[in-house]
Amino acid sequence: MTTADSKTTNSTRAPVAPAKIAITGLGRVFPVRKQDVVALDDINIDIPAGQFFVIVGPSGCGKTTLLRIIAGLETPSSGQVTVEASDGDRPLNSMIFQGDSIFPWMTVWDNAAYGLKARGAPDSQVRDTVGHYLDKTGLTHFADAYPHQLSGGMRQRVSIARAFANDPEVLLMDEPFSALDEQNKTLLQEELLRVWEENRKTVVYITHSVDEAVTLGDRIMVMTARPGRAKTFVDVPFERPRDVLGLRHVPEYGDMVYEIWDHLRDEVKQTQRAAVANAGSRKRRLLGKR
Numbered sequence: 136m137t138t139a140d141s142k143t144t145n146s147t148r149a150p151v152a153p154a155k156i157a158i159t160g161l162g163r164v165f166p167v168r169k170q171d172v173v174a175l176d177d178i179n180i181d182i183p184a185g186q187f188f189v190i191v192g193p194s195g196c197g198k199t200t201l202l203r204i205i206a207g208l209e210t211p212s213s214g215q216v217t218v219e220a221s222d223g224d225r226p227l228n229s230m231i232f233q234g235d236s237i238f239p240w241m242t243v244w245d246n247a248a249y250g251l252k253a254r255g256a257p258d259s260q261v262r263d264t265v266g267h268y269l270d271k272t273g274l275t276h277f278a279d280a281y282p283h284q285l286s287g288g289m290r291q292r293v294s295i296a297r298a299f300a301n302d303p304e305v306l307l308m309d310e311p312f313s314a315l316d317e318q319n320k321t322l323l324q325e326e327l328l329r330v331w332e333e334n335r336k337t338v339v340y341i342t343h344s345v346d347e348a349v350t351l352g353d354r355i356m357v358m359t360a361r362p363g364r365a366k367t368f369v370d371v372p373f374e375r376p377r378d379v380l381g382l383r384h385v386p387e388y389g390d391m392v393y394e395i396w397d398h399l400r401d402e403v404k405q406t407q408r409a410a411v412a413n414a415g416s417r418k419r420r421l422l423g424k425r
């Protein structure tokens with residue numbers, strides 16, 4: 136495995152290839168009772184096609200809000216997001232969440248086939264594509280099973296198979312493996328990378344795990360405590376395809392994890408201090424000592 140020097144930059148632009156996802160001056164404010172919650176402030180990112188872009192940041196810094204805005208599920212208060220569509224027939228995005236993203240009343244096969252069928256793909260294409268991704272995720276023998284008959288790891292495999300079979304322009308993943316145990320998480324990371332290597336879709340991936348960010352990502356955005364801004368960008372130099380376990384023996388891997396933690400530490404502490412202050416003022420209000 137060869138490596139190059141990692142590159143940390145405060146620049147919000149990666150001048151590599153035309154942007155698949157362009158985010159400019161993005162802000163999101165939630166009006167909550169008397170006080171507005173500024174979730175995101177002036178986010179500027181260009182994500183080139185084929186990049187595995189990872190977002191890390193302290194709890195509540197706006198990661199999910201950012202992903203939901205990219206997905207078109209949430210509207211920005213300012214700025215804009217553009218996802219470049221290369222083919223009008225393909226969906227713009229598919230999302231995978233931390234919890235179950237699949238339909239409990241459908242079999243594994245029907246879940247994986249859902250997107251293709253919904254847009255009227257020919258039966259032969261559905262058969263070939265779904266068969267391929269169930270094979271890739273080790274689910275061929277579970278094609279007729281229902282989600283409740285599967286383990287958490289297998290259900291996330293179904294989510295992966297469904298998302299890739301749907302063949303979206305971009306793939307959006309919100310802490311998809313965070314509820315899994317360490318062993319399953321490592322296996323799923325390996326499988327995700329193996330499936331992703333086939334066509335290198337543009338991915339935006341949220342995680343709380345710095346290890347996971349370095350293992351999977353091409354570029355990592357470290358966010359500040361709320362209001363969420365881009366604190367820094369780190370380019371991950373490890374060549375692909377990557378060996379998830381082998382990577383951990385590479386000295387530069389530990390250096391990168393440390394470097395990102397260094398950026399993150401103050402933000403996590405600030406989030407904790409804000410939580411303590413909020414709890415204190417809530418308690419004072421409840422005790423009538425305002």
Ligand SMILES: Nc1ncnc2c1ncn2[C@@H]1O[C@H](COP(=O)(O)OP(=O)(O)OP(=O)(O)O)[C@@H](O)[C@H]1O
Pocket residue numbers: 165166167172173174192193194195196197198199200201361
């Ligand atoms: N619909 C909403 N109404 C009011 N406030 C909201 C809403 N959605 C999110 N927020 C607030 O915006 C901030 C950012 O939330 P978001 O879920 O995006 O953060 P996050 O970084 O994904 O958090 P976590 O890491 O804990 O999942 C939080 O303070 C949250 O309480």
